[in-house]
Amino acid sequence: MISTQTLQNVAEELMAKAAIEIPDDYLAGVKGMAETEEGDLSAFVLRAMLENYEAAKEDRRAMCADTGVPRWFVKLGNEARIEGGPVALEAALRRATASATHEIPLRPNRVHPLWRTDHNNNVGLNAPEIDYSFEPEANWIDLTAVHKGGLFGTDYRMLFPGDGIDGIKRFLLDTLIAFGKRGLACQPAIVGIGLGGSKDTCMVLGKQAACLRTVGNRNPDPRIAALEMELKDLGNSIGMGAMGFVGSSMVIDCHIEAGFTHTGGMPMSVHAFCLSSRRATARVHADGGIDYRTDPKWFTPYMRRETVEWQTDPASGARSA
Amino acid sequence: MADRSSKRRTLRLKTPISAEDIADFRLGDVVYLDGLIYTGREGVYKRVVDEGAELPVDPAQVGNVNFHCSPAAAVREDGSYNVGAVTATASFRFAKWLDRWFEISGCKVIIGKGGMTSEAYRKHLVPQGAVYLTTVGYGTGALLGRGIKRVVAAHWLEDLGIAQAMWVFEVENFGPFLVESDLQGNSLFERANAEVAKNLDALYEGLKPPVMSRYGETDDRKDELI
Numbered sequence A: 001m002i003s004t005q006t007l008q009n010v011a012e013e014l015m016a017k018a019a020i021e022i023p024d025d026y027l028a029g030v031k032g033m034a035e036t037e038e039g040d041l042s043a044f045v046l047r048a049m050l051e052n053y054e055a056a057k058e059d060r061r062a063m064c065a066d067t068g069v070p071r072w073f074v075k076l077g078n079e080a081r082i083e084g085g086p087v088a089l090e091a092a093l094r095r096a097t098a099s100a101t102h103e104i105p106l107r108p109n110r111v112h113p114l115w116r117t118d119h120n121n122n123v124g125l126n127a128p129e130i131d132y133s134f135e136p137e138a139n140w141i142d143l144t145a146v147h148k149g150g151l152f153g154t155d156y157r158m159l160f161p162g163d164g165i166d167g168i169k170r171f172l173l174d175t176l177i178a179f180g181k182r183g184l185a186c187q188p189a190i191v192g193i194g195l196g197g198s199k200d201t202c203m204v205l206g207k208q209a210a211c212l213r214t215v216g217n218r219n220p221d222p223r224i225a226a227l228e229m230e231l232k233d234l235g236n237s238i239g240m241g242a243m244g245f246v247g248s249s250m251v252i253d254c255h256i257e258a259g260f261t262h263t264g265g266m267p268m269s270v271h272a273f274c275l276s277s278r279r280a281t282a283r284v285h286a287d288g289g290i291d292y293r294t295d296p297k298w299f300t301p302y303m304r305r306e307t308v309e310w311q312t313d314p315a316s317g318a319r320s321a
Numbered sequence B: 001m002a003d004r005s006s007k008r009r010t011l012r013l014k015t016p017i018s019a020e021d022i023a024d025f026r027l028g029d030v031v032y033l034d035g036l037i038y039t040g041r042e043g044v045y046k047r048v049v050d051e052g053a054e055l056p057v058d059p060a061q062v063g064n065v066n067f068h069c070s071p072a073a074a075v076r077e078d079g080s081y082n083v084g085a086v087t088a089t090a091s092f093r094f095a096k097w098l099d100r101w102f103e104i105s106g107c108k109v110i111i112g113k114g115g116m117t118s119e120a121y122r123k124h125l126v127p128q129g130a131v132y133l134t135t136v137g138y139g140t141g142a143l144l145g146r147g148i149k150r151v152v153a154a155h156w157l158e159d160l161g162i163a164q165a166m167w168v169f170e171v172e173n174f175g176p177f178l179v180e181s182d183l184q185g186n187s188l189f190e191r192a193n194a195e196v197a198k199n200l201d202a203l204y205e206g207l208k209p210p211v212m213s214r215y216g217e218t219d220d221r222k223d224e225l226i
Helices: A004-020 A024-036 A040-059 A085-103 A161-183 A199-211 A222-236 B019-024 B042-050 B091-105 B118-128 B141-147 B157-164 B188-197 B200-204
Strands: A069-077 A130-135 A141-148 A155-159 A189-196 A251-259 A266-273 A278-284 A290-293 B010-014 B030-039 B065-067 B069-075 B081-088 B109-112 B131-135 B148-155 B166-179
Touching: A004 A069, A004 A085, A004 A141, A004 A278, A004 A290, A024 A040, A024 A251, A040 B141, A069 A085, A085 B069, A141 A199, A155 A161, A155 A199, A161 A189, A161 A222, A161 A266, A161 B188, A161 B200, A189 A199, A189 A222, A199 A251, A199 A266, A222 A251, B030 B069, B042 B091, B042 B157, B069 B141, B069 B148, B069 B157, B069 B166, B081 B131, B081 B141, B081 B148, B091 B109, B091 B118, B118 B131, B141 B148, B141 B166
Parallel strands: A069 A130, A189 A251, B010 B030, B030 B065, B065 B109, B109 B131
Antiparallel strands: A069 A141, A141 A278, A155 A266, A189 A266, A278 A290, B030 B166, B069 B081, B131 B166, B148 B166
């Protein structure tokens, strides 16, 4: 039985870790780009950001004042039991969001869309979002906090099978160029692409691909993995770098997640997880033990199951998170 | 690392920033500030420009630098302020208020995210002898937060909230910022856009047109999308 107080404490710690500590995989990606960037202004921006990550950790202050829209991803082991049940878990996450906003401090970004009412704690109507997934044969709970900017860099388009890979490239270029100018997308970014599903699923898959996979991680389908690399290179060949200055630092990595879709369509979404890619994960074990990490390990083989039945030990060996 | 920063001038200036310093700015200069600055965005602009409210403080007393920003801040139980990270918000949305704002406040330097168009600079900033500095990144929230030495005041905090209040900060080595516009109304971003644009036709070459267009690609509402 996992106590709700433990979950709230862990969630508060995750809010701080996400806001303050840039994940190692993303940091390594930015360092790599700073070394190869030929555009002098773009390189200056990357060096300033590397300095900023250090200052955030030294001072224990948020790396970016725009908190984005803080939100939660919860992976529940099928055998995990929570004191008070899922309602208590949700209450713990909402309480932690509010208290961490005040304690860190974070900017209270969340307001009513019409009345602009601000509760000053990033909690409100349908906020924070809590997304769930499940894992067979596990008795732990994984909590992941994500603080992602919310205004620029994301778009959706209904493509058709006849558009093919050309259509995917065209829409990606349209999005990166439009939001890359003046650096509105806060690039270089982890670009997440959702392909297929219904419209809402397509947006969710792309968002999760951007926020919940690490730099260097590849889709287990080798053809999709190859497309990820091709689209990453395409983005970095635009001639645009950080803040829209001349350069090549646009896409730190590209992640694609696919879902079976309507036979007549190929919906696509693009999401940019920015220069302040903020995510932090903790596994809360059944005995109360806690392990913190920066890889959400969200896309398990179970998440990507393709057929009716799920086998816990697939002979394909396609296990990859 | 491709380090050509030696070409770039780094300036450290006291606020209020003098007309001579502003005239000396070149696009792409790196700027750090010391002294007083204040925040003001749509909440403050609406109140002062649209509704005619008196500014809560004599603008001459708080420097001539208007930061388009909402800090990550909290008010402690004893009434003091805990300011964490500080980054800018996108400025293009605020151009419509600026003529009156410059007249009322005497502001000469705007700091924000993303700049405005050179057309807006020529229309609103150049006649006032004002220029635009952009934050870097975006954003260097921790570096800027470190540069804030003291919260002098948080005006209209009750009415406008933490994000929209008019904060007055005492800052030290506050930056980095890049000079984005000059007194001729040129824009560093537009210069970059023009360079990037040269490559765009080649990028799309060979990609077939989309099966279905969409509004956004055409402005004519009488067009069909198929």
